[in-house]
Amino acid sequence: MRVDEKHQIMTAENNNQIEGLKKGVPSVWQEVLTLNGPGLLGYATRMVGDKATAEDVVQDALVNVFRSIEKFDGRCTIKSWLYRAIRNRAIDEIRRRKRFIDIGDDPENEYFEDHDGHWREDCFEWDGHAARELDSKRLLKVVHDEINNLPHAHREVLLMKEVEGLDVKEICDALEISAGNLRIRIHRARSVLRAAVWQSLNKE
Amino acid sequence: MYRRCDEVSDKISEIIDREAAFLTRFRFYTHLMVCSKCRDYFNQFKLLKSASREPNPGELPADFDKVMGFVMDEVEKELDKNRVDDTLQGS
Numbered sequence: 001m002r003v004d005e006k007h008q009i010m011t012a013e014n015n016n017q018i019e020g021l022k023k024g025v026p027s028v029w030q031e032v033l034t035l036n037g038p039g040l041l042g043y044a045t046r047m048v049g050d051k052a053t054a055e056d057v058v059q060d061a062l063v064n065v066f067r068s069i070e071k072f073d074g075r076c077t078i079k080s081w082l083y084r085a086i087r088n089r090a091i092d093e094i095r096r097r098k099r100f101i102d103i104g105d106d107p108e109n110e111y112f113e114d115h116d117g118h119w120r121e122d123c124f125e126w127d128g129h130a131a132r133e134l135d136s137k138r139l140l141k142v143v144h145d146e147i148n149n150l151p152h153a154h155r156e157v158l159l160m161k162e163v164e165g166l167d168v169k170e171i172c173d174a175l176e177i178s179a180g181n182l183r184i185r186i187h188r189a190r191s192v193l194r195a196a197v198w199q200s201l202n203k204e
Numbered sequence: 205m206y207r208r209c210d211e212v213s214d215k216i217s218e219i220i221d222r223e224a225a226f227l228t229r230f231r232f233y234t235h236l237m238v239c240s241k242c243r244d245y246f247n248q249f250k251l252l253k254s255a256s257r258e259p260n261p262g263e264l265p266a267d268f269d270k271v272m273g274f275v276m277d278e279v280e281k282e283l284d285k286n287r288v289d290d291t292l293q294g295s
């Protein structure tokens with residue numbers, strides 16, 4: 001199936017869903033929530049850092065989505081709309097708990113020599129060390145712990161892209177940013193994560 | 205071929221997300237053939253991407269049924285309320 005055909009079918013499915021949601025058809029709501037709920041809940045849990053708060057965030061956000069569904073203009077998918085609602089509610093919660101941290105400088109800035117753009121000596125020493133641990137639970141735990149410790153601006157793009165597997169358009173719609181901006185943010189987030197994981201592995 | 209390692213590092217995410225144009229990929233991989241530091245750095249990014257996609261072994265999922273049950277109850281309560289309002293307006 002060609003990409004534009006697939007897009008047309010997806011758009012039609014989305015339009016039928018939107019109509020059902022706006023009319024308040026319980027089976028359509030059930031279908032949309034069952035399909036997207038686990039991902040939304042996982043995303044919220046990683047954003048706010050604990051299960052109980054995440055459950056409250058998702059409940060509040062989805063009830064608000066239900067009450068404001070008339071405002072949905074169809075310019076993005078329902079999935080992006082739901083992620084945007086969860087994200088906004090999660091950020092309120094993060095701000096309330098003061099877990100909102102400025103994203104800081106890109107660690108990559110310190111790795112290179114100014115004059116020729118080559119790596120500085122001993123800028124990182126992770127080669128081989130982590131690769132041997134790829135299948136180990138310990139590495140997975142370190143990576144996930146460090147994702148959870150990232151400032152929210154980095155955490156949210158990595159959660160959507162890597163953990164929940166949203167595509168570029170869905171993430172851009174959910175975060176209301178351009179594809180170019182998203183690319184930069186993802187690269188910066190991975191770079192910060194790499195530095196954090198490396199530090200954590202070397203500490204152990 | 206990219207001459208500078210900082211140019212290569214800027215392109216890593218585009219490469220691992222398969223968003224880079226052919227010429228970028230060509231210049232990137234030819235640099236990697238001669239630069240072990242950039243190869244290591246690239247491999248670390250790939251490793252992090254794979255690890256991020258695996259489930260966290262230490263994490264218990266939140267209670268999906270409880271949350272969705274609550275939301276569906278709210279949806280149905282609201283729908284019932286609207287039906288009552290419509291009936292009252294109609295009578």
